[in-house]
Amino acid sequence: MIGCNHSRTVCIQLMNLPRIARQKCLLNQIRNLHMVERVRTVNLYKDDRTPKIRGRHYIYRTIENPNPSPAEIQVLLTDHVDGLGIMGDIVTVPKRLWRNFLYQAQLATYPTPENIVELSHEMKALGDDAAILKQLGKFSRITLQRIRGLNLPVELMPSKTGWTLTKAHIRIALRKVGISATDDSITLPKDPEIKTPGEFIFTLTMNDAVSLKVRGTLVERPLVFVEESPADKVQVWDNPPVTPDEELNPVIRKFLTKSAIDLDAFRLKPPKRPKVHNPNVDKQILLRQANR
Template sequence: MQGINLSRTACSQLLQIARQKVVLRQMGKFAMVERVRSINLHREDREPRLRSRHYIYRNIENPNPPPTEIEVLLIDNVDGLGIMGDIVKVPKKLWRNFLCQARLATYPTPENIVELSKEIKTMGDNMAILKKLGKYSRMTLQKIRGLHLPVELLPSPDGWTLTKAHLKVALRKVGIFASEDSITLPEDPHIKTPGEFVFTLTMNEAVPLKIRATLVETPLVFTEETVVDKIQVWGNPPVTPDEELDPAIRKFITTPPIDLDASMKTPSRRKEKNYIKY
């Protein structure tokens, strides 16, 4: 019986040595390693004698690494990520440090999806407009509202007839690529003298915005500073006040955009030392 027990002990120790894998935790991350030199056989009632060679490990590649992203259900509009009701994949760090704490997203369980769908139905057509606008629409709308567009045309003694092509080219110069179908000319496109006028730009066939523009003559002789250089293109007061917008669109536009890049940055825990200068 004693020989049988010893053989079982030896077999169990051999299996233990064959499966020797150690999990180390360093800097908040897990690393799976195994011993390069196996441990000698030892009795069950005694601890194994470990030498320095037994503390040499090699890394083991994890065949099933943990996922770095997680699916979440957005319960609010998040700029650059999605609209309320969208199910998106985000990094776990973003979910843990920002979206969950700010209550902008939750787990996409069937109960949460049904509860959120009821809230979306109460919004009616406003939710359909937000879906049509897209995830980058709030930042775009806020920037376009403060646009003062310079439109350059060659000098003409008889005046100018403004076309959609003129406005399309002027918008492209400031970084806005719009189709002619989204541009609505002013009531009287025949402009006799350079000056300000207002036209309408519709975003994604959903939200029309009035844009301030100024028609200027292109100088035929080179000058260091032109009239266009004196125009403040961005950051101007909007033409259409907030009160004239639809309540849902007004709430959507006036809400400050969410900076996801800033939320991903974790604050440093290093304490700054106060040095006294003599």
């Protein structure tokens, strides 16, 4: 028999039920459900008789729950969540992340048909801006915020006549700082002929949706080994953006100026609270032990 840790009276009342009613009886205990079975089975008995329950029949062993509650849940994102999805996506997340963060921050809801229809109406009201946000990926905000403050060092061999900047130079330089880009996403400056080392401006397009002007610095590669090359002296990240916020699309401006969401901080388990010992309670325990 499969049951729960209930009192002897409840178990006797359950055994007194007819067999069909006993099979349909579900014993649920919220948040403290234990699936157990009898170590020693009850002897056979007739339907019109009461089974003889002895003390040995109240010994149970715990068994595995055949239908455990799922540890994850599907949610409908109502806003862009970095590293998880974009607005309108249905994603599967741990229940702890949904309960402690996504639901409280109003970033997601249950994927019911009513909520899906309501969210689709909101996205239609945005018009073409919703299509642009949909085209961006789940890591787009973090990437675009980093690219805005990028000062890309481009190393070229020394030349007395100057250099002709190509897309391959910028693509290789981006790869060195951890950004993968194609030649189609790179737009060279109007005058690619550079006479002296220094700064230049080029355009980088992400997912054919958002184009940003990026600062680059052309430096000469030393012919001999040095501990600190000219490229190492360039501040690569956290520079002032080339494109001001006023020149951006209002939707893209709101999308970029909003701080990124760090989900890793919520996935980590909270630290355990240290146990605080009450000296008054400790004294009472010592007095009780002394009186014994």
